[in-house]
Amino acid sequence: MRKRVCVALVAVWALVCLRSGGAQTSFTVDQVTSYPYPAELVASPVGSRIAWVFNEKGVRNIWAAEGPDFQARRLTGNISDDGQELTNLEFSTDGNYIVYVRGGDHDANWPAPGYLQPNPASSPVQPKLEIWAVPFAGSAPRLLAEGDQPSISPRGDRVAFLRDGQIWSVPLDGSKPAARLFFCRGTSRSPEWSPDGSKLAFVSDRDDHSFIALYTGDQQPIRYIAPTTSRDDSPRWSQDGKRITFIRRPGRGGPPQTILEQHPDPWAIWVADVSAGEAHLVWKSPRTLTGSLPRTEGNANLNWGAGDLILFLAYVDGWPHLYSVSSSGGAAPLLLTPGNFMVEYVTVTPDGKSIVYNANTGPDRDDIDRRHLFRVPVDAAKPEALTSGKGLEWTPAVTGDGRSIAFLAADAQKPPLPYVLASGAATPKPIASDRISSDFPVSQMVTPRAVTVRAEDGVEVHCQLFETSAGPAKKPAVIFVHGGPPRQMLLGWHYMDYYSNSYAMNQYLANHGYVVLSVNYRLGIGYGYAFHYPERAGARGAAEYKDVVAAGIFLQSYDKIDPKRIGIWGGSYGGYLTALALARNSDIFAAGVDLHGVHDRAVYLKTAVADDLTSYEKSDVQQALGVAWNSSTVASVEKWKSPVLFIHGDDDRNVLFHQTVDLVQRLDALGVHYEELVLPDEIHGFLRHQSWLVANKAMAAFFDRTFGLADRR
Secondary structure (H helix, E strand, O other): OEEEEEOHHHHHHHHHHOOOOOOOOOOOOHHHHHOOEEEEEEEOOOOOEEEEEEOOOOOEEEEEEOOOOOOEEEEOOOOOOOOOEEEEEEOOOOOEEEEEEEOOOOOOOOHHHHHHOOOOOOOOOOOEEEEOOOEEOOOOEEEEEEEEEEEEEOOOOEEEEEEEEEEEEEEEEEEEEEEEEOOOOOEEEEEOOOOOOOOOOEEEEEEOOEEEEOOOOOOOOOOOOOOOOEEEEEEEEEEOOOOOEEEEEEOOOOOOOOOOOOOOOOOOEEEEEOOOOOOEEEEEEEOOOOOOOOOOOOOOOEEEEOOOOEEEEOOOOOOOEEEEOOOOOOOOOOOOOOOOOOOOEEOOOOOOOEEEEEOOOOHHHHHHHHHHHEEOOOOOOOOOOOOOOEEEEEEEEEEOOOOOOEEEOOOOOOOEEEEEEEEOOOOEEOOOOOOOOOOHHHHOOOOEEEEEEEEEOOEEEEEEOOOOOOOOOEEEEEEEEEEOOOOOOOOOOOOOOHHHHHHHHHHHHOOOOOOOEEEEOOOOOOOOHHHHHOOOOHHHHHOOOHHHHHHHHHHOOOOOEEEEEEEEEEHHHHHHHHHHHHHHHOOOOEEEEOOOOOOOOOHHHHHHHHHHHHHHOOOOOHHHHHHHHHHHHHHHHHOOOEEEEEEOOOHHHOOOOOHHHHHHHHHHHOOOOEEEEEEEEOOOOOOHHHHHHHHHHHHHHHHHHHOOHHOOO
16 A cells, blocks of 8 residues: 655654653663764864864854863853854964854765755855854954855964855954955865965866965965876975975876776875975875775875875775875885774874874774774884773874873763873873763663674675663664765764764664664775775675675574564665665565665766766766666665655755655655655755754654554654
């Protein structure tokens, strides 16, 4: 029987009644998602000051602390869940001001038409993308200009920023209106001030090629550093301001390449003499797949280190690792972090002598699904562990005086908070732990267990199993598949807000009668290059779906669950895999919740081909389109039997809203039971806490109704 249910926002609260009671103490969706989430952690160039953003139930504010006591205090006074991001935090050189950006969608794949900023609260006043400054000592924030990606001059007098593809500037004290700093053909981006603030390096993007350019004053022409047909990027100044290192990649063009095969993305590191404008090669990647420009956090993480060394991250040995090489070139780079693990968030100490980073390694074999902090000298492969244990630590920021390392940390029970590890201290100090509400169910969080399953082609897949001892002998189960896909779910709270919400809901489901299995399928990070870039995956064949099937088969044979009540949920790429599971294997997956998933892979390939015809002429376009179609949900939709809930914001700038509109019509024609929750004006990663509450409660209620648990709500 065909059934279509439209869930209106105003009706969700009446529809979803929170469950209570049971064999164990229960908690609500409101409670488990009430955690304060810290992000954007930065340290001042001088002293011991740090700042970050706290998102408390959708209310975003700048917070700060200063050593030696590091008592947290709020610097801004936002009081509403307005869905406006606070990002791009940066301290002034003297540490007295913090500049930040309010608004925007900084995880978007494309800008909205007309560059309209997200308005998830449906405000009648159009939101803007704005640059603000707030004094560290306190007092009201000051609006500086409309724009993005601010960069404060080392002189402390002005802020360069981006607007409409050009670089503008505004006085830090707001004494004058913002104005375009200079004109430059093409799109200008990545502004980088010289150490003395007299020059500004930037990238001048000309589509198929790009230059490193220099602005040196209103009366001087723009200078271009060693211009070629290449794509130059990521300018970084030497400490003395006399040289710039940058990344060089081949310009777009050349013989057409096949789509169904993977191809190397070669890159090289160059150093230029600023006065002469000449550059020399320092290091060139091998023309192999593992030699390609890394696509993990920070990409190449290019920087200068003490001893005239260039620091960078590369995937050449099959893992994302740190290297150093002489800026003069001619020598082989030194691998600083050997081992089978991934280096991720990276920062250089103020003296340039060490690198502090987080990695998924440690003495425990399950550390591959955690994050810990390490420090390594820039000239020796001698990493030193700074943290260890069952917790997770990430995004280190070294204070300007070099005496403390600030970072974010969590474990399986306690949600993320800022911490500080003082020089010589054995134990990190938590900051602002009082922001966790008294009714947050820390003691009721389960500790997920690391398990592995093996796909039919032999690939080993890491998973996290959430379960409690309470409840019936045979429980329903739910598989969670993350998005990205270059992501990794962990044995604790996640370092991305989107996935902390997922972790909270996996905890909720486990607490309320489900067994939950979170699957780190191939295409994800943390397990080496071959796992990150597998053959015949994604639009080239969806090989990663084999890992999802393996997880389903594992649950079918797990003696603590009912094999006829296995659900699946996920967002974005996880939404794609959820829909694919329901379309291909309704015999395994009895229900699913698909948040903003991709359903037709061929649509995106057609767009890419249309945008760059010269690169695809005479290649395998038609064959690739066929493979992309067969890798899509829509190709198998006629086999779909299981009920599904779709959740999607209609201002999504990562996955076309039409992907859900189209699939709904196909299921409607087939008589498949579906429900839909549309969030008007919301983006891909919902900006409002209220939106997450509505979506989370709708998901829980859908699984309860489908698996016969509705009477426990």
